[in-house]
Amino acid sequence: MGEFLVGIAGTPEGARLATLLALMSAVAHAAFGALQKGRHDPWLSRGAIDAGLIVISAPVALFLVPWPTGQVAVLLLGALVIHFAYKVTMALSYERAAYTVVYPVVRGTGPLVTVLAASVIFHEHFSVVQWLGVSCLSGGILMLAWVNLHENDIDLRGMKIGLLWALAAGILVAIYTTYDAYGIRQATDPFTFLAWFFFITALDFPLLAAWRWRAMTDRPALGPLFVRGLVGSFVAWLSFGGVMLATRLDKVGEAAVLRETSTVFAALIGWLFLGEHVGKRRTALMGLVALGAVIVEMGG
Known part of the structure; x- marks a missing residue:
């Protein structure tokens, strides 16, 4: 399967x-x-997800694929540092501010910086039409955050701090997207890289979450956390693994932009399954995000 993907990279x-x-x-x-923002403490939720990633990734990494050597091993250690910083900023932003405000800011900042980074590192170039699409997508996402910000009863000071952390997380999204794209392109087999990536980058937060759980006076039950973590680990493979494979097959910038339609899907999930109100303004902005993604894809 890995050879097949490498073989079709760069083709229609x-x-x-x-x-x-x-x-x-x-x-x-x-x-x-x-899943991370849910009813549990975001630090514990992420720790549980990473613990699940260790459970499902360790057997593959340790026994089924070759061990990383040389440049790939160094790149995986770098990924550990970058993703740890990303996870910390996400937990801090979720701790301070509402999910509906934080998530769009993170996802709206990421593609703008990623496209610029990809142009420097991978020599990718967007057409004027594609830049219009990026503007529509990121602008729609950030305006969605603005609408959500003004429709919630909020702690203004806490929200401002949360937004600063969200902005930092968005920049780290761009950094890890570009870095991971470079890393997976250096590996002979992309699935070998993914197995070790998910194993190594998951080693940190379970320890941090365990320390936080032990320090709590009102400790949550571990059973529901374990279930959330196991479900989240499979979702993480699809989410992070999917976009990394996409950057291996085609342009990094286009994959990053398309992935940020996640804001639309998040709103649809809230509307269809959680009974959340969407409204005309949110619907229009989600349409703008989707339109931006289509423009980027068709304008290439």
Whole structure:
């Protein structure tokens, strides 16, 4: 399977598969964000998800695929540092501010910076039409955050701090998207890289979450956390693995932009399954986000 993916990279067939993988990643990431923010402490939720990732990834990494060596091993250690910083900023933003405000800010900032980084590192270039699409998508996402900000009863000071952390997380999304795309392109087999990536980058937060859980006076039950973590680990494979494979097959910038349609899917999940009110303004902005993604894809 890995050889097949490498073989179609850069071809029209690879581009079509990359589009499907990026959209699958968007749906999965919307669910992933909701799982982390949920009713549990976001630090514990992320720790549980990472523990689940260790459980499902360790057997594959340790026994089924080759061990990483040389440059790939160094890149995986770098990924551990970058993703730890990302996870910390996400937990801090979720701790301070509402999910409906934080999530769009993170996802709206990421593609703008990623497209710029991809142009420097991978020499990708967007057409004027595609830049219009990026503007529609990121602008729609950020305006969605603005609407959500003004329709919630909020602690203004806490919200401002949460938004600053969300902005930092958005920049780290761009960094890890570009870095991971470079890393997976250096590996002979992309699935070998993914197995070790999910195992190594999940080693940190379970320890941090365990320390936090032990320090709590009112400790939540571990059973529901374990279930949430196991479900989240499979969702993480689809979300992060899908977009990384997409960047291996086609342009990094286009995959990053398409993935950020996750904001639309998050709103649809809230409307269809959680009974949340969407309204005309949110519907219009989600349409703008979707239109931006279509423009980027068709304008290439």
